[in-house]
Amino acid sequence: MVVRKEKKTRKLRGHRTMGWGTKGQHRDRGTEGGRQIGMHKHKWSWVVKYGKDWYGKHGFVNPTTKKISAISLRALDQLLESGKIKIEEKDNKKIIDLTKYGYEKLLGSGNISLPITVVVNYCSEKAKEKLNKIGGEVILTPNT
Structure with a gap:
């Protein structure tokens, strides 16, 4: 794109509308696409090609639902083997803080x-039993 040598305002001095037309004079911002008008008529081909789910209801997200990120013993074991989760040692105990x-x-x-000690907010009974069986334990932290 070529850079202007002089400002456009200098070029258009003496012209009443300065190149912005007779109606709006650069006051409005035009059709920016904020209101999606015509999607069922003259923009229908776009809807068919790109907007498959444009019309209709699309579910409901319950605002009171609380998501809890969980990990199974199998996935924890795989992460330990791969080295993505590090084991800390305190008082000759192998400790993993999953909240970190x-x-x-x-x-x-x-x-x-x-046989590891796991620090976590919540734990299922089955996970506690399996860890206690091999000599580990679960430490539950207070929920914040």
Whole structure:
């Protein structure tokens, strides 16, 4: 694009509307697409091609629903083997703080190979049983 040497205002001095037309004089911002008018008539081909779900209801999100990020014993074991979750040692105990990694709940599906102490907000009974069986334990932290 070529850069202007002089400002447009200098070029249009003496012309009443300065190039912005007789009606609006650059006051309005035109049709920016904020109001989606004509989608069922003259923009219908766009709707068919790109906007498959343009019309109709699209579900409901309950505002009182609370999402809890959980991890199973199987997934925890895989993350430990791959080294993505580090084991800390305190008082000759292997401790993993899952709250540091963004997990709030420990689930009991799968098995774990190491006797570890897990610090987490919530834990299922099955996960507690499996950890206690191999010599580990679960420490529940107060929920914030």
